[in-house]
Amino acid sequence: MKTMANREILLFSGLAIIIALVFAWMGSAYGMRMLVEASCYAIIGLGLTIQWGYAGLFNVGVMGFIASAAFASLLVTFPVNQAFWDTEAPGMLAHAALVFAIGVAVIYGVSQSHRLGLPRKLRTLLTLIAAAITYLWVQGLMDPATTLIERNGGWVGGLGLPVWMGWIAGGIVAGVLGWAMGRITLGLRADYMAIATLGISEIIKAFLKNADWLTRGTLTVSPLPWPVPTPQEIGFIASRSAYLSITAILIVVVYILLQRAWASPWGRMMRAIRDNEFASAAMGKDINRRRLEMFMIGNFIIGVGGAALVTFTSIFDPASFVPLNHTFLIWVMIIVGGAGNNLGTIFGVLLVYVIWTMSEPAALFLFQQAAVWGDRLFDWQAPADLATRALQMRVFVIGLTITLVLRFAPDGLLPEKPVKYE
């Protein structure tokens, strides 16, 4: 136990030195931006470590959940677009929503009709027919509404509510999506969850990119309202420090809650389920229900962190969500840090994010040097898009890190501590 504490102190003081070096090198404004982004990633990482480290659930759709949470936050917090509310479009949308709600109720009713004695085949057929009719009807109602919105107001705008409400809304949306994914895939092998979450994240991205009436699509939305005064009002360093203090408080709150939960009987049950599914099932635990619980809690935290991250960048651009930055980078962070250890997760996030931001100038520098020396020694003509190619090197490095860590240090730098009851 003593060596473990020493190790934590050693690793964190090393990290502090690295961060101080970055501050000295690149300036305080840059360093603060990096720290704020890293803190948002830390919240997301804590959510993912619940899913993977605590429950062994393989979520490869983090990007989609972040994007949907960011969108929900945008919808709640962005100022009201009066041009949209003045048209008939809200009424048309409400009409479509009503039809959709009725349709869902009918579909659900039909899908339960076997209880009235209908044969199962007939029930499936009727359910499919009801779903198809609902889909076509809602689509028929939505088309004129979306055209009207795109012609008049441009897009629907927001609700103009406080930012914290937006972040909570983001968490709830991500949690509900996680519930749906979990209901479908939790009974099956982990691979299916990976495939399904990867799919849903690509679909969410496609939807946010193409639904111009809802998100302005490729036109992007900015500036997103901040919970603290913006840099224009009080300067970069002051406003970024204020933002950092909010995210830091969030991290501390999430961390304390997780530590408490992990030490509680509930946490013990979760570890038991992860480590020996059959034994805990035999003890009467409803495994899939517990896992669903974990997946939703994890997704809620991912959603809050994602909303905070996108709010900080101050622009909502659906095309800026890429699996590398928003899914696999976070995976590397938590497996390097130590999945299942909250402190390890935070450490991994900070370390990997510092390396990640520094790797961009480093890769460009290396490749420029390579081009210069290649030209000098071998008369090698570097391709014109060398800079974009150099950044692709980071994709390779992320992949290599994942495979190497899994093989040589599967527990990460700060492994999960076995809880002992004396």
Place this chain on the structure above:
Amino acid sequence: MEQGVGLLAALPVNEVVFFINKVVIAGLIIGSVYALGAVGVTLIYGILRFAHFAHGDMMTAGAFFALIFVALFPTAGDALGLPSAFVLMPLAMVVTALFAIGIDKGFYAPLRAAKVRPVVIVMASIGVMLMMQGLIRLFAGTGTYQFDAGSKAIYRLPVMGRDIILTQPQALLIVFTALAAIALHLFLTRTRMGKAMRAVSDNPDLARVSGISIDSVVRSTWVIAGALAAAGGTLLALDVTLKPDLSFNIILPIFAAAIVGGVGQPYGAMAGGMLVGFTETLAVFNWSVLLRPLRPYLPDIIEIPNRIAFVPTEYKIVVPFFILIAVLIWKPTGIFKGRVLK
């Protein structure tokens, strides 16, 4: 007789030919590509028991190997009147097969030997996927490449004044997939190694104690998966273009195809690939074209919109996903009774 000619004239030949060109042929093409990928995925899942996420990039890598060979021997296909890429494809298949074995030796075999949970190997395959993506884009950039299709022959089958059109790469793709299906069937049912592979897929422990060499089974799995992936990638690139960022767009339909067909069932993967391919093209097809001939017979109140498609083209990726979800909910074993994966 008069009546017969009148009926024939009323037949919507134009529309039917259009339908065949846009749906039947397009579905067959994309379905063949998915099938070639899905066979590899399903074999790997059946024998090594993990979802191989790097398969889409393996297809891209295979196509790039073919591109390199074409750059080395640009005139290889001229004598046969076929695209050079197709003539050189066997070389690319061999290289990709070796490449696949290398990846297994370097990244998956050590994890298998350490007896990790299967999901860790899935994660490693995602790591391999990212590495391959990075390398491909590092060496090839992010632009698209166009294979020289060589003779550019187009086959036209005239149907009452309208042509059913098939380009040479498309014909090659369909013929190759059919031949690959037959060859795979003969291999799995008639040869010693094929039977051993099926035995390992059914029950690895029983297979091991009966003296089957697991190592050689694993190796031949990667050879088949790698070779078919290279063929699928090259033929897709011949038909359209070669893009380095294919991976995510193609891996989801391929998984959907493998799962619909029943995991571990090569024939199921072929059928699943076709099913997913046809569903995709049917879902984005503009049905109002087929309804237009009915125009004179309909009352004026009913208006035919210009566009009736189930799914807008930009949401094409939703189709395989919904097939996947539907199968997972109602029939997780797939249509060919694959393994129930718990």
